[in-house]
Amino acid sequence: SLVLALARTTGGRTQVVMGGLRPGFVAGGAKDEKINSTLYARISQETFDEAVKENMEDLEMEAEEAVQDAVDQFTSQGINLSNIVKRVPGASPDDDPEVIKLTRTLAEQLGELEDEATAEIMFGGGLMRLTFLTGSADAAAAIGQTATRLKKEVQRDEQATTLAGASGAVDSLVSAALSLLHVADAAPLVSALECLTVVLMDAENRERLGVRGCAALCIVAREHAARGPQLRACFQAMRAAMLVHEQHRQTLVKSGGVLKAAVQAMHDHGKDQNWEDPGALLAACGVIRATTLADDARSRTSKGHDHAKAAVELGALPLLLDAARSRLADSPGPLSELLATLSRLTVTDAICQQLAKMDALRLAITELANHVTDAQVAKQACFFLANISGNDKCKEQIREGHGHIAIVQAMLLHPNAGSMQVDAVSALGNMALRMPENCAAIAEAGGVPAIVHAFGQHLGMPRMQSKACLAIRNLVGRNEELRQPILDAGAEASIRAVMDAHTGDYMHNLAKAALRDLHCSVQLGVVFTGEVGEAKTLEQGDMNGENHWDNFMETPEAQEAARAEFAALGLEMEN
DSSP states (O other): OOOOEEEEEETTEEEEEEEEEEOOOOSSOOOSSOOOOEEEEEOOHHHHHHHHHHHHHTSOOOHHHHHHHHHHHHHHTTBOOTTOOOSOTTOOGGGSOHHHHHHHHHHHHHHTOOEEEEEEEEETTEEEEEEEEEOOHHHHHHHHHHHHHHHHHHTTOHHHHHHHHHTTHHHHHHHHHHHTTTOSOHHHHHHHHHHHHHHHTSHHHHHTTHHHHHHHHHHHHHHTTTOHHHHHHHHHHHHHHHTTOHHHHHIIIIITOHHHHHHHHHHHTTGGGTTSOTHHHHHHHHHHHHHTOOOOTTOSOOOHHHHHHHHHHTTHHHHHHHHHTSGGGGSHHHHHHHHHHHHHHOOSHHHHHHHHHTTHHHHHHHHHHHTTTOHHHHHHHHHHHHHHTTSHHHHHHHHHTTHHHHHHHHHHHOTTOHHHHHHHHHHHHHHHTTOHHHHHHHHHTTHHHHHHHHHHHTTTOHHHHHHHHHHHHHHHHSOGGGHHHHHHTTHHHHHHHHHHHSOSSHHHHHHHHHHHHTTOOOOOSOOOOOOTTOOOOOTTOOTTSOOHHHHHHTSHHHHHHHHHHHHHTTOOOOO
């Protein structure tokens, strides 16, 4: 189910509260970065309508006042009303938002189809049969036009996407894709899939896709494996379905065989087609990257690492390198996609060695130099070099190929590109680990001031905090002569800012270790503050324990010694 519903009563009114997850909304697409989701409390449209009706009947409010009062009540309780149509119950459907009217129109068009069809697919170790309705070419064209209008509407803002999902757009679009499966004209199916992609960029709508939706997308990919536009749109919908959703990832990979389909598409729509229509190939790259993500906080484990190794075993690496060496590399956009996909697959030392044998390092360094003025290409090239630098031999080859110089030049050209700066600092830091010659080469190329400046400028980025501290530690670990240049560049202030911003966690300890390696003044021990509530015992003993001194003073030996001391002072001790 989409959400967990809880019933509670407040002021005599029963409210149904539903929780939903919403990540940062991106209408046109999402980057391969972790997305922080937020938990929202939701209510159903029926609950909102009942509250408005109660205000009008029991409290005799006017229509507008009743609606506004209901909005204020639920908002004050922390309810997110982005899925609610704020209107009087029973109002004319013509007054509904455009996105709801289009969703309703799409459902009506699907209901008017008369012919029944079935599609079968091996899914999850068994045969799955999906039944759906089809119609004439004119009906298909009408469905495609409605999907196009709906896509434009949901791209306008976040709430339109939420309203579309709450109105059943996901199920309608999946059914539309199936009904258009065998239509000769590609446009209606592409429109339906593109609209589904935009709708699935909302986390709550992804929950509505389900197994049927995943199987439907796999059927579309199988039926249109040789048709570039349809396959591209289907792969884009699959990628959207897998973002921040580990269950969909595992379902599509394990049950639907999406990795095999993506690698095959790279082969069929790449070199074999002379790179004429790279849309399907690049969309397949997006699918492969999405399968390797570990961005779903609700899942205790992720199969992203295993999916990356499986893609390599299916032969993705040579296909990606062939594409990166083709005329596709002349355009920054496709080149960035290819480098990003290669980066996601460098998950083991063996894969790094395999890429090195394929001359992938020279390719990445060359393309970084050729497109150093493009921030996105520079970011993906640095990301690839950072990942592959986990192998010591690759670190040497990057230095020998002057990759560190290209990285520093990219940092100097794009000082405001925070994401690129993080990946560049990560690449240089990884190159410096256990490699004194690399550290000296990085310093000679101007890497020290570039790292420190990027650290200070983008101090608010969590990844920069960790990558910069690690880079500084790796640079001075075996190259003591670099300690003073790093301090002269102003690294200490940034490191202390990180340490002060974190208390007792990994980042605090990492910053403290960086200060220690730079021979800066830092307190490494834990100082006893004597704060109330801390379970600490002084060496003298427990203050509430037995008083051993008084017990000792009552012994004959102690009494005799005390009398002798008093006598020496000319005094007499009382008994």
